[in-house]
Amino acid sequence: MPSRLPSAPRTGRPRSAAADAAILEATRAALVELGWSKLTLGDVASRAGVAKTTLYRRWAGKNELVVDAVAVLFDELELPDRGSLAADIEGVVLQFAAILDRPEAKTALMAVVAESTRDEPLRERIRTSIVERQKRLVLEGRSRAQARGELPLEKDPTAAARTADLIFDVVAGAVVHRALVSAQPVDEEWAARFTRLLVGGLAGD
Amino acid sequence: MPSRLPSAPRTGRPRSAAADAAILEATRAALVELGWSKLTLGDVASRAGVAKTTLYRRWAGKNELVVDAVAVLFDELELPDRGSLAADIEGVVLQFAAILDRPEAKTALMAVVAESTRDEPLRERIRTSIVERQKRLVLEGRSRAQARGELPLEKDPTAAARTADLIFDVVAGAVVHRALVSAQPVDEEWAARFTRLLVGGLAGD
Amino acid sequence: MPSRLPSAPRTGRPRSAAADAAILEATRAALVELGWSKLTLGDVASRAGVAKTTLYRRWAGKNELVVDAVAVLFDELELPDRGSLAADIEGVVLQFAAILDRPEAKTALMAVVAESTRDEPLRERIRTSIVERQKRLVLEGRSRAQARGELPLEKDPTAAARTADLIFDVVAGAVVHRALVSAQPVDEEWAARFTRLLVGGLAGD
Amino acid sequence: MPSRLPSAPRTGRPRSAAADAAILEATRAALVELGWSKLTLGDVASRAGVAKTTLYRRWAGKNELVVDAVAVLFDELELPDRGSLAADIEGVVLQFAAILDRPEAKTALMAVVAESTRDEPLRERIRTSIVERQKRLVLEGRSRAQARGELPLEKDPTAAARTADLIFDVVAGAVVHRALVSAQPVDEEWAARFTRLLVGGLAGD
DNA sequence: TGCTAACCGAGACGGTACGTCCCGTCTTGCG
DNA sequence: CGCAAGACGGGACGTACCGTCTCGGTTAGCA
Incomplete structure (x- = not known):
């Protein structure tokens, strides 16, 4: 995942994969x-047994x-x-x-999203690295539900x-809001109530 | 909103209200x-024509x-x-x-929520200052809908x-996720689709 | 000696004299x-019990x-x-x-002179702080010798x-060269030989 | 001049003389x-079209x-x-x-002398590479003057x-001090005055 | 002619110090 | 006592070089 110019010159000492x-x-x-806010790159480097320059x-x-x-x-x-x-929705809600x-997820996710509001490349990175990859769950759940009729x-x-x-926005947004903003537990009971609401909306569509 | 110990001493020069x-x-x-991340308190103080000590x-x-x-x-x-x-839901979604x-809202909201994941008093402050106050919208919308049958x-x-x-979690979460994470416009078309989903779920309940 | 803009505004906390x-x-x-070359400002600051910013x-x-x-x-x-x-010359040569x-003098003097070859303000500072002040010795020695005839x-x-x-250039230069370049002792014997040469030159003038 | 262990093994690719x-x-x-102080070995290497390792x-x-x-x-x-x-002295003073x-001489000479105050091998290197070799001028000048009577x-x-x-210390020291510390020109007028002083001292000896 | 050892360029590596920025606190003197 | 000003001790920043270490590839001289 770390950046590297695409036209990789073959010369020089190669980067250590272990360091990554x-x-x-x-x-x-x-x-x-x-x-998030008290994390420093110097500290990360020394934890990893690596020089700050390697990280940068x-x-x-x-x-x-x-x-x-x-x-x-x-x-x-x-x-x-x-x-x-x-049942599929409830399952994925609880996993999420x-x-x-x-x-590590709780503190980091919102923070990078907050930063991304002023940093377009970062938003793109978040989208490709995290968000877009999980849309597969919606697509798979839907096709399975269609197969079931x-x-x-x-x-x-x-x-x-x-x-x-x-x-995707509804599911991810609701779970995140419940967990991080309202700071209430996303337990089976909430998952069931949320799922009933969502499935009802989809059916009535 | 700024803090002050409840037993306010009456002596000395009073604080400037204009400064707040x-x-x-x-x-x-x-x-x-x-x-958010590049905002500094020293900068805020000098913009406000106020000393840093006043701010702290x-x-x-x-x-x-x-x-x-x-x-x-x-x-x-x-x-x-x-x-x-x-129509009420669509209206509030678009306003939100x-x-x-x-x-100023975009960059700040997610950031303080992110900070609040490790700072319980901050979370409480967010809840009482922002989140909980807007639940009135849900309650009012519901009672109005009930009055309409x-x-x-x-x-x-x-x-x-x-x-x-x-x-509340579903509405706020979905709008925030659409706007800030997916970074797609929350326009009338999306609001209508979202509202149809939500109203369908509520009805089928 | 530390720098301060001449138009001293009277406001704010004054600088600590003890820190200097x-x-x-x-x-x-x-x-x-x-x-000189291994001295770091961070180290000086911590030896002095002072923050680096204070120093800068x-x-x-x-x-x-x-x-x-x-x-x-x-x-x-x-x-x-x-x-x-x-006797006066011998005395000052030995003191010097x-x-x-x-x-601390040995390692620093040549180094700052070396730096001053590419830094005009530094050269000026060296001249006013160190060099020019010692010319008094030459002037006083001469007037005394003139009084003696x-x-x-x-x-x-x-x-x-x-x-x-x-x-001044001859005395200071010769002593510095003997001590730092030739790295030979400037002892009474050398001082005497040097003085004889110099006094002879002055007399024959 | 670059270092090489005396017991030179004869095998392998020889070092490039052009690189030196x-x-x-x-x-x-x-x-x-x-x-001097902003010169870096990495920069020298890249100017010379050579790898840093070659230099070290x-x-x-x-x-x-x-x-x-x-x-x-x-x-x-x-x-x-x-x-x-x-005339011989004046000539060499002006050349020096x-x-x-x-x-390149101005900035480097004082700097390496400064470094040498804490580095004995370096002082030795300076002496053999630079200082001692120029004493020939004093010796030759003297024997010529003796031949002239x-x-x-x-x-x-x-x-x-x-x-x-x-x-040697007097001549080299005075010229260096005049040029680098006093930062005054070593012109014909100064050379003449200095020479008169020195010759007078030698004669009266 | 083919081996092989030392050379070469490139550039990543663990480090150290830099000079700057901001933190949150602490004097100042004035109102 | 509040306030503007600004110095204070402290900590992290991101950069620049240090001197060392792989890499793959070149270039002799000896076999």
Whole structure:
């Protein structure tokens, strides 16, 4: 994930692959201990047993580093077939909440999004590294529900994409808001209530 | 909003009331120009024509100051009666989106929420200054819809409160996610689609 | 000695006078221990129990600081009346050599002169803080020798000044070269030989 | 001049002789442009079209490199017979001053001498590479003056050597001090005045 | 002619110091 | 006692060089 100009010159000592892993791991550990705002790149470097220059050679700054460090957490999300659309949604909501409960994700996610409001390249990085990758869950859940006959097939691909985006914003937004803003637990009871609301809306559509 | 111990001593020169307003205004201006992360208290003080000490005498730090500075923005939200539940929801969604479009709100809101994940008093301040005050919109919209017969009366007050919280998380979360994470416009078309989904879910409940 | 704009505004907390002394003393100590090239301003600051910013607020850099720290050493030079021109010269040569023997002077003097070859303001600072102040020794020695009848009175003040400058360059240059370049001891024997040469040249003039 | 262990193994690719010359030339160019303190070995290497490793393989550091780079400048000094001791001295003083006027010599000479106050091997290198080699001028000037009958023959070789050292320190020290510390021109007028003083002292001896 | 050892360029590496910025606190003198 | 001004001790920043260490590739001289 760290940046490198695409036209890779073959010359010189190659970058250490081990350093990358150590840095990202150290970043997550520092996020857990210190949180976003007290995390310093110097500290990350010394935790990773690496010089500050090595870190700056690969990432432009704290924001980019943290996005890379946290992105991998969200790849754990899966969508096992639980037999119904509602069950699938409940499952993914609870999984997502579990990730947001981890301190490194909680403190970092909102912070980088906040930074991204004034930094277009960062927003793009967040989108490609984190957000866009998880839309797969919506798409897979829908096609599975269509196969079950729970949802109608959509003929217009543009409208279908818009609906997927909408669902994604609703699900991700609601869970994040509940967990981080309202600071209330995303437990099975809440997940069930939310799912009933959402499935009802989809059905009535 | 600035803090003051309750047992206010009456002696000495009183604090300048004008200073408070100047500081909050300067804070918003600095947020627009610099964004959250590059805003410094020294800069705010000099913009406000005030000494740094004056500022620290009234607010504990950047977080608290910014919460106060942006809280007022959200009090602009109103819920004029547009004749139907769906129209009321669309209206508030668009108003909320308009506020989130303002750079001082955009950059500050997510940032203070991010900070609040590791700072319980800050979270409480955000809740009382911003979040909780806007729940009135949900409650008012519901009672109006019930008066219109669009929604049933709820007998159980606990369940009613839970539903209101859920709706609030869904609306606020979805709009914020659309605007700041997906970075897509919250326009009338999206508001209409979102409202249809939500009203459908509420009806089917 | 530290810099301050001449138009001193009277407002704000005044600078600590104690800090100045502590910094200059710490600088001399660091010169003794580390020498010029390994002296760091961060180290000086922490020796002086002072923040780096305090140091940078008062001196533009290492060069200026060291000039001020070392200048005082050369003010120790005196010219007690030893009864003859030759004895006076020998005395000041040995005193000068004693100062150059101190490690803080030895390592610093040449270094700041070297830097001054590319830094006109620094050269000026060296001249006013160190060099020019010691010309008094030449002038006093001459007038005393003239009073004794060892040297003729000079009528032309321009020529007199030129001669004083010449003597100063010869004495200071020869001692410095012997001590630092040739790295040979400036002992009584050498002082005597040098004095004989110089007095002979002056007499034959 | 670059270092090499005496027991040279004969195998492998030999070091490029061209690189040596390029490096020394690049060092002089960098001294002119940047001065001693801003000269970096990385910059010298890239100017010379050479890798940093190549440079470090041959010189221990900046000091040693610069001594070698400037030593050659002083070998230009000559002592053509100008017919009298005074004329010979004036000639060499002006030649020496001309070299000291070159920026690469000016900035480097004092700097390496300053460094040498804390680095005995460096002092030795300076002495053998630069200082000691120029004593030939004193010796040659004296023997020529003796041949002309301007100076007496000295019987005691020890005393003769001491006198030569003294003269060397006086001439070199005075010129350096005039040029670099006093920062006044070493022109014909000054050279004449200085020479008169020195010759007078020698004669009266 | 093919081996092989030392050379070469490039550039990443762990470090150290830089000079700047901002923090939150602490004197000042004035109102 | 509040206030503007600004110095204070402190900590992190991002950069520049240090001197060392791989890399892949070149260039002799000896076999």
